[in-house]
Amino acid sequence: MTASTDYLVRRLRLRHLELLVALADAGTMRAAATRLHLSQPALSKMLGEVEAGFGARLFERSPQGLAANALGQAAVYRARVIFGELSRGQEEVEALRTGATGVLRPGTLSVTASVPRAIARLRRQHPGARVQVQEGRVRDMVQRLLDGELDGVFGAITPELLTSELLPLLRPELLLEDELCVLCAQDHPMARKRRLAWADLQRSDWVAPPKDTLVRQALMTAFLNGRLEPPVPSIEVLSSVTIGAVLRLDASLVGAVRAEHAQDEVARGGLRRLAVGPAIPLPSLGFYTRRSAGPPAPLVSAFATALRRFGARPQ
Structure with a gap:
C-alpha cells in the first residue's frame, strides 16, 4: 500500500465516498446536502477532505452547480464500485448465514437458450447457490456490471461496446456466433x-x-x-x-x-x-466481466465455464 493510498484508507470514510456519488448525481451542493442530511458548510468541508486525500480537484464549480471533471469521474466510478461490492458482500453473508453456498448475479438478454442451461449446470455443481438473474438491454446491464451490481453479463459483443471508452474496464469473452x-x-x-x-x-x-x-x-x-x-x-x-x-x-x-x-x-x-x-x-454473443486486480469469484468462474460449454455447441 502506497503512502497516498494509506492516507485515503485512514482518513476517508464511506461517508466521503457517499458524498462523491451524491454530488455526481445531484449536481449541486444544496441538493447533495439535502440528500445526505448535511449542512452545506459540512458538505463543503467533507469535499475538501476528499479532494485533499486524492490530491486533486475532483469537481468544477460553476453558476449552474458542480460537475465532476475527468479525475472526479474516475473517483466517483470507483466509489460506486465500492458500494456495489459492499452490497454484494452483505447479500453473500446473508445467503451463507441462511444456508446458501453463495450468490451469483448475472445480467442477460431477456430470452436466451444458453443461460438457463448454464444455470442448471451451475446448480448441479453448487446445489446451494442462489442465482439472481437480471434481464434487459446489454448496454444497461454492462453499466450495472461496472457499478458493481452484477457479476457478469451475457449479451451481444457489439461494435458500439468494442469501440466504447468502457472497453478497458471490461473483459469480454466471445462464446457463440449469432x-x-x-x-x-x-x-x-x-x-x-x-x-x-x-x-x-x-x-x-x-x-x-x-x-x-x-x-x-x-x-x-x-x-x-x-x-x-x-x-x-x-x-x-x-x-x-x-x-x-x-x-x-x-x-x-x-x-x-x-x-x-x-x-x-x-x-x-x-x-x-x-x-x-x-x-x-x-454480433456474436459473449460473457462480460469487470476487469479487476483479483480473479473472479468461484461462482462467476463456474458460470462462465458452463456458458462456454453450451456456447461452444453448434446451435
Whole structure:
C-alpha cells in the first residue's frame, strides 16, 4: 500500500465516498446536502477532505452547480464500485448465514437458450447457490456490471461496446456466433417451404423489434442487400417472448428474432424457423466481466465455464 493510498484508507470514510456519488448525481451542493442530511458548510468541508486525500480537484464549480471533471469521474466510478461490492458482500453473508453456498448475479438478454442451461449446470455443481438473474438491454446491464451490481453479463459483443471508452474496464469473452432468424406458426403458408429468399417475405406481415435494436437493423439489412424496400412491421415489440406469443395466435405473421431466441421459442412448440437466405449475421454473443486486480469469484468462474460449454455447441 502506497503512502497516498494509506492516507485515503485512514482518513476517508464511506461517508466521503457517499458524498462523491451524491454530488455526481445531484449536481449541486444544496441538493447533495439535502440528500445526505448535511449542512452545506459540512458538505463543503467533507469535499475538501476528499479532494485533499486524492490530491486533486475532483469537481468544477460553476453558476449552474458542480460537475465532476475527468479525475472526479474516475473517483466517483470507483466509489460506486465500492458500494456495489459492499452490497454484494452483505447479500453473500446473508445467503451463507441462511444456508446458501453463495450468490451469483448475472445480467442477460431477456430470452436466451444458453443461460438457463448454464444455470442448471451451475446448480448441479453448487446445489446451494442462489442465482439472481437480471434481464434487459446489454448496454444497461454492462453499466450495472461496472457499478458493481452484477457479476457478469451475457449479451451481444457489439461494435458500439468494442469501440466504447468502457472497453478497458471490461473483459469480454466471445462464446457463440449469432444470426437473424425468421419464425412463423406451424400452419403459416410459408412454413413448409424448404428454401426462401428475402424477396419472398417482402410482402409478409411482420412482427419485429424496434428500429434501435440489432435484430431490426439486421432485418432491414437483409432486404437492403437485395435492393428491396424493407417492410414496415405490422406489430413492433421488443420482447421476443411476446413475438413468439403473437406468432402462435396469428398464423398470418412472420417474426424476426436472433438465433439464440429462435432456439428457445421453437422448443416451446407451435413455431417453425423458416429457411431464409442469404444468412444475415448478428454480433456474436459473449460473457462480460469487470476487469479487476483479483480473479473472479468461484461462482462467476463456474458460470462462465458452463456458458462456454453450451456456447461452444453448434446451435
